[in-house]
Each structure stands twice: as C-alpha cells, then as structure tokens.
Amino acid sequence: MAGNPEFGQRIRDLREAKKVVDPTFSLRQFAQRVGISATFLSKIETGEFDPPRAEHIITMATLLEVDADELLALADKTDPELGDIIKSEPKAMADLLRTARDRGLTVEDLERTIRYMKKQS
Amino acid sequence: MAGNPEFGQRIRDLREAKKVVDPTFSLRQFAQRVGISATFLSKIETGEFDPPRAEHIITMATLLEVDADELLALADKTDPELGDIIKSEPKAMADLLRTARDRGLTVEDLERTIRYMKKQS
DNA sequence: GTCCACGTTTAATAAATAGTCAACATTGAC
DNA sequence: GTCAATGTTGACTATTTATTAAACGTGGAC
Numbered sequence: 214m215a216g217n218p219e220f221g222q223r224i225r226d227l228r229e230a231k232k233v234v235d236p237t238f239s240l241r242q243f244a245q246r247v248g249i250s251a252t253f254l255s256k257i258e259t260g261e262f263d264p265p266r267a268e269h270i271i272t273m274a275t276l277l278e279v280d281a282d283e284l285l286a287l288a289d290k291t292d293p294e295l296g297d298i299i300k301s302e303p304k305a306m307a308d309l310l311r312t313a314r315d316r317g318l319t320v321e322d323l324e325r326t327i328r329y330m331k332k333q334s
Numbered sequence: 335m336a337g338n339p340e341f342g343q344r345i346r347d348l349r350e351a352k353k354v355v356d357p358t359f360s361l362r363q364f365a366q367r368v369g370i371s372a373t374f375l376s377k378i379e380t381g382e383f384d385p386p387r388a389e390h391i392i393t394m395a396t397l398l399e400v401d402a403d404e405l406l407a408l409a410d411k412t413d414p415e416l417g418d419i420i421k422s423e424p425k426a427m428a429d430l431l432r433t434a435r436d437r438g439l440t441v442e443d444l445e446r447t448i449r450y451m452k453k454q455s
Numbered sequence: 456g457t458c459c460a461c462g463t464t465t466a467a468t469a470a471a472t473a474g475t476c477a478a479c480a481t482t483g484a485c
Numbered sequence: 486g487t488c489a490a491t492g493t494t495g496a497c498t499a500t501t502t503a504t505t506a507a508a509c510g511t512g513g514a515c
Contacts, residue, residue: 239460239461239462240461240462240463241460241461241462249503249504249505250504250505250506251461251462251463252463252464252504252505252506252507253503253504253505254462255462255463255464256463256464256504258462259462259463261464262503262504263502263503265503265504266502266503269503280425282424282425282428283424283425285424286421286424286425289421291417291420291421291424291428292428294432295420295427295428295431295432296412298431298432298434298435299412299416299431300407300410300412301435302441302444303403303404303406303407303412304401304403304404304407305441305444305445305448306416306431306434306444307403307413307416308444308445308448309430309434309444309447309448309451310416310419310420310427311415311416311419312448312451312452313419313427313430313451314419314422316451316452316454316455317455318451318454318455320423320426322451322454322455323423323426323427323429323430324426324429325454326430326447326450326451326454327426327429327430327433329447329450330430330433330434330437330439330443330447331433331437333437333439333443333446333447334437334438334439334443360490360491360492361491361492361493362490362491362492370473370474370475371474371475371476372491372492372493373474373475373476373477373493373494374473374474374475375492376492376493376494377474377493377494379492380492380493382494383473383474384472384473386473386474387472387473390473
C-alpha cells in the first residue's frame with residue numbers, strides 16, 4: 214500500500230460538506246476529534262497516506278454521520294468486530310461466508326438469508 | 335500479546351503425534367517446511383512467543399492435516415480469505431454476521447442457514 | 456500590513472508484529 | 486566416549502503499519 218485517493222477524497226468530500234454548516238469541521242479540528250494529527254489527516258485526504266486504523270475510521274464515520282462499513286470497505290479494511298464474531302464460532306462462520314462466496318450469492322440472496330436467520334431465533 | 339500457550343501446546347501435540355510415524359516431523363524440519371526458524375517455532379510451542387502470521391498457521395494446518403480454521407481460532411486470528419469475502423460485499427456480509435450474533439444463533443442454526451443458502455443458488 | 460486559522464510539506468519516528476542467529480545443554484546411536 | 490540430532494535460550498534484528506512535530510505558504514478579517 215501507499216495511499217488510497219478514493220478513501221481520502223471521500224473523507225474530504227464528507228468533511229467539507231459538514232463544514233459548510235459547521236465550521237468546526239476544519240481539517241485541524243476534525244483531526245483532533247478523531248484523535249489523529251492534522252498532518253496525518255491531510256496526507257490521508259490527499260491520498261498520499263493510507264487510511265488510518267479501523268478504530269479511527271469508525272470514529273470518522275460517527276462524526277460524519279455515515280455508515281462505518283462503507284468507509285471501512287473503501288479503506289479495504291474490515292470492522293474488527295466482525296473478526297470477533299467469526300472467532301466466537303470459527304468453523305460455522307467461516308463455512309457460512311465461504312458458502313456465500315462459492316455459491317455466488319447476490320446481495321438480494323444475502324438479504325433473504327438474513328430474514329431467514331431472523332425467523333429461526 | 336505475549337505468547338499463547340494453548341496454541342503452542344496444540345501445535346506441539348499435533349507435531350509429536352505425527353513424529354511418531356514420521357521422524358521428519360522434528361521441530362527443526364517442521365519449522366523449515368513451514369518456512370520459519372526452529373528458534374521461532376520452539377518459542378511458539380512453549381508459549382513464549384505469539385503464533386506466527388495466518389499464512390504460516392495455514393501451512394502448519396496443511397502439514398499436520400488438521401483444519402486451518404481450528405488453529406487460526408486458537409491463535410485468535412481469522413483467515414485473511416474471510417476478510418476478502420467480506421470486502422466483496424461489505425454491508426451485506428457485515429449484516430449477516432451481526433444478525434447471527436445478535437440473534438444468538440447456535441451452530442445448528444448456522445448449519446441450517448448454510449443449507450438454506452445452498453438451495454437459493 | 457499584520458494576525459490568525461487554514462491546509463500542506465519535509466523529515467523523521469513510533470509502535471506493533473514477526474522473526475533470526477549463534478551458542479547451549481541433553482540424549483540416543485554407534 | 487564421541488557424534489549427530491534434538492529442542493532451548495539470550496540477545497538482537499527486520500518488517501510492516503501507523504503516525505507526528507515543526508516549519509511553511511496562502512488568504513481573509515481586522
């Protein structure tokens with residue numbers, strides 16, 4: 214890795230949009246609220262540096278009021294929480310995911326599966 | 335982290351069992367085949383060092399003829415392949431996993447869900 | 456015209472993770 | 486009794502990932 218312009222641009226767009234109505238969304242202040250330096254955020258937004266760790270991305274999503282999974286996906290990371298879920302039942306969860314992949318399930322298929330799960334419990 | 339005795343012991347047990355019928359499963363030779371130093375393996379098996387990266391754990395599982403997910407789970411890691419599957423459809427996959435957790439699905443429930451998935455495709 | 460907040464750049468690290476080498480003590484094989 | 490292979494130990498080293506401080510140029514507010 215060495216920078217992710219798509220992620221950076223997305224953060225910048227979201228932040229600038231927020232800044233219009235709330236000037237505390239300046240790069241410096243936003244960085245501080247996220248818990249990283251302005252330097253780092255600048256390089257991330259311009260695509261020079263890689264996205265920060267998942268934890269910081271999640272904080273960004275909260276502040277920017279967008280879905281964390283979307284930002285994490287752009288950053289090519291996964292929510293550590295999902296790793297924990299998998300670890301709670303490794304074989305079954307791994308099977309579940311691999312089956313979804315091997316069968317080439319569509320988003321609709323997956324959504325139907327989720328509804329099915331909900332009926333079981 | 336600072337060592338994982340359970341993982342280490344499990345590897346040692348499996349390796350020694352193999353060694354009984356195949357003397358090439360000595361610590362040194364096994365380490366070499368896995369692609370790590372004997373030193374490192376020794377410290378892992380005695381629980382002094384953390385498990386190696388996922389890639390090496392998977393190689394170990396293959397050589398020891400056990401399921402990789404079991405060893406990965408002991409090592410408190412997840413197969414990077416699962417991360418890739420999630421990234422292919424982040425929101426739907428995340429939803430799937432969180433639903434499984436929130437509903438407290440049992441292994442049997444998950445297995446039933448897998449069968450359901452297979453019928454869809 | 457200077458002050459202040461903005462975002463940027465240069466130049467380094469810091470922190471975490473993953474691993475090695477050389478030298479050692481121990482044991483069974485010859 | 487020495488040789489060869491075993492596993493272990495102490496002291497480092499490497500790699501990857503994540504991040505910073507300080508100094509800089511720019512533009513609006515006063």
